[in-house]
Amino acid sequence: MPKNKLLIVLFLAFGLFYWRPVYSQEFIKKHINYEDGLSNSQITTIKQDDWGYIWVGTEGGGVFRWDGKDLQPLSDSVKYDIIRDIAPSVEGFFWGASNGKLFKINPQHVFEQLPLSNYHPYAGDQIQHMYPMNAGVLTISFKGSLNLINNKGEILDNLNLPSREPGFKVIQKGDVLHLFNMDLYVSLKIIENRLHVIHQMPFSALMQNIGFQTSPSFIHLASEGWWIQNENKLLLLDDDFKIISTYHLPFSSRVTDLEEWEGYFWFATINGLFQTVKENKEFKLITQNLAFSIYDVLKTKDGLWIGALNGLYHFSKPLISKINLSEEDGAMSSYFGYATVGDEIWAGGTNKGIHIFNRNRRAKIDSIDFGERYRNAVRCFLPDGDSVWVGSGRGLVKMDPFSREYDTYPNMSSPVLSLVYYKNELAIGTSRNGLYLFDGNNFRNFNTTQGLDNATIWSMAVSGDSLWIGTERGLYLMEGDSIKALKINKKVDDLPITAIENIDNQTIAIGYAPGGVVLYDFTKSKIIHHFTDQNGLSSNFIYFLRKINGRLWVGGSLGVDIVNTENDFKSFQLREFAQLAGAETFSNGIIALTNEAWVSTIAGAIVIPYDILSPQNSKEFYPVYIERLEPLSFSSTDDFQKLVNDKGEIAIPYGHGSLKIHFNTAHFGTQSLSFVYQMDGYDPELSKPVNEKFAVYKQLPAGEYHFKVWRSISGERIGEPAQLSFIVTTPFYRTAWFRLVAVIIFIGLIIIYFAYRTHVKTQKTLQWAKVREEAQNDLRKEMAIDFHDEMGNHLAKIINLSGVLKMWGLAEEQNKVVDKIEKAASALFVSTKDMIWSLKKENNNLEEVYFNVRDFAEQLFDNSDVNLRTYKNAPAKHIVMNAKAGRDLSLIMKEALTNVYKHAKAKNVDLKIEVLPGNEAKISVSDDGNGCINEGQSKGNGLKNMKQRATRSGFIFNFQAKPAEGFNINIIIK
Known part of the structure; x- marks a missing residue:
């Protein structure tokens, strides 16, 4: 072999061997800074609370909470403080330390500053570290003063370390705390709210035991053991601080933090963040992501959180990832079809032949160029033992997957759109030239003269002895050599059929462009369900269908959907998980692998795990949290306790039942965030999914209420709900005792009124006998005014007397007459009352x-x-x-x-x-x-x-x- 060719082969082999670190992972980087509301970009500490929220302390800007969308300041009381450390969400308490200040915020959101001198007596001392405990917090100062403090602010125990050097590196391993500085090493435990020293020795002695003559610049505890930096070397030590291995670093910067995540070692240094992979006796550099000082790194289930000089960074792994290619292959990231050939994935390019990938490493390892523009437009594949059939824009091709040699068929050069096996023959769907059947020697053609009304065949599927054919103008069925058109619904019969998939032995799924997806029972000749953009699909333009693990995957013009083909026919739009899954797909552009599907979109080939909708993934979401109840008709409150009555209930005064319930959840993923909620006994059903983090209720009547809210994906409730119970109090005038008293008072007033009137009339008769006529005229006027009251009273008597008559056991005809009297009296009373009211x-x-x-x-x-x-x-x-x-x-x-x-x-x-x-x-x-x-x-x-x-x-x-x-x-x- 010539020397230059040997070098090329070695170079390619070397590139393939080291491909994985470069291409196997894709990460999303989110930068949270001034644009998100951060008042100071220099991050001093990062912590995560029990609800999943990320808390950051800043160098002169206070403390902020990040929920994935909004950045909220903790309190105005520390808005300009230099934050040293924080301990959030400890039994509802938030502890923090800044320069010269120790503070806490209780579950009632009340800020309290504690005298720092009571806990750390050294002059000018500051708190450096805080660790949450079950009933309080442990504080560690620069000068080695340790205090165990309960949530009341009382000191449970304290310890002053005899150190001559300030500042400690603190590492927690299980229930043991390890403290290092240039003078001292101490390990201790907290047992029954007491600090117990396990081991204490001069730090120089510890380093001499290791063999160090100088102090290391960095110490870190990982699953393998202790990592200690010494210039451009990183030493791995066991639990007894004995050297296990020595590794070379690809940089000489001083390390400030280290985390192992997604198979990589991420080094935070004063010169940036280095992503490396450990191989042999060195750390190989993958990339330097940031080029400035990194102060703190926090690893959570959502990825890495980086506290830097210019804000907070979040590195996460996408649930739906993209297959990265080299720059020269960038235009070929979308494909018309896939095939599995051993450990290889063959992808049909739109205009450059075939790309071949290693399926395990997702790496492109080869390509096949047919040298012809139209033959390089590969639309479909059909593996067949030791060969692979390829449908191209220049007809049929038969490939040898090992030698990469191929045969063409000049007498079948029509563009091929679909390939299946039908009764031991190769069925070939073409563009404009109908169907071909190939027995290995001869081609038979079926077109518009043999039963097809249209000669462009987009898709085919075999079910038993039948071949389903999807054309530009509808559905056809081939049995034997006979082809007939099938009419299943006027709305879709003449639409292009771009995909057909077998569901079971009596059902097929048919994809239209446009027209959605039809589930068709061919044994009963009826439509089971019609999926459209009106009942869950993202689009009516369908490009591929594939049944995977009992669900139907649908590729359309607005991305990938997954639908249930039984029972509820629920649709899940994967663009809710990632924008990539909302890009337009390609015909035949999906392949089902062991645990994942590769899907071709105009944004590139993407990888989707099968369990993306599984319940176990939903458990990874952080819980929903009800933050506050905001009454809309009186002063708002952040604290439920201010509304709690003597019975321990959250009580809303009657007449103030217009409420705004605020809820939230930590949400750092790429999928869209929505909520569904329901007020038991008031809302007849769940709300529609909403993006707002609140629910508004207007004029709730008196009663007991129980509010529930869930995170939602495609309208489905995810995880356990956050719940809030409260009552709207019953007004005194609606109580039974008040009504009884009111009736008694009313009857008494009537009696007094009539007695008074009788008395007045008697007096007028005796005193004004000579002016009887004038008095009678006045009386008539007064009676006219009282007409309504009098009439109402007498009509009531009529109704009561009618009831008495009924009790005497009248004949049926008599009862009917009495009923008519009652109805007429009641109607007259209501009508008169309304008439008088309306005259005003x-x-x-x-x-x-x-x-x-x-x-x-x-x-x-x-x-x-x-x-x-x-x-x-x-x-x-x-x-x-x-x-x-x-x-x-x-x-x-x-x-x-x-x-x-x-x-x-x-x-x-x-x-x-x-x-x-x-x-x-x-x-x-x-x-x-x-x-x-x-x-x-x-x-x-x-x-x-x-x-x-x-x-x-x-x-x-x-x-x-x-x-x-x-x-x-x-x-x-x-």
């Missing part, structure tokens, strides 16, 4: 009508099991009506409410008034009853009366009724 000019507007009807409804449903909800979105006094119209509107609404009360058998009834622009309004009365509001009324007189009143007053009146779904009346006033 000040009552002839929508605002007063609403209050009149609301009072009527509250009295009507007061002693029933029906839950009444009323709502008015704005003042309505400006919508004025004449007296007749006002009375008609009031009677329509009252009659509707009365019918609900009597006949609907409802649990809930809503009375709503929405004020619209242009002096218009919409009034609705709805219930969740049996939908038969006129049940029991002859010929629907109630509804007929409502329509007549609406028509004569110029209202727009409509209604909707469904059995078991309730009745809804809408009135529009213009």
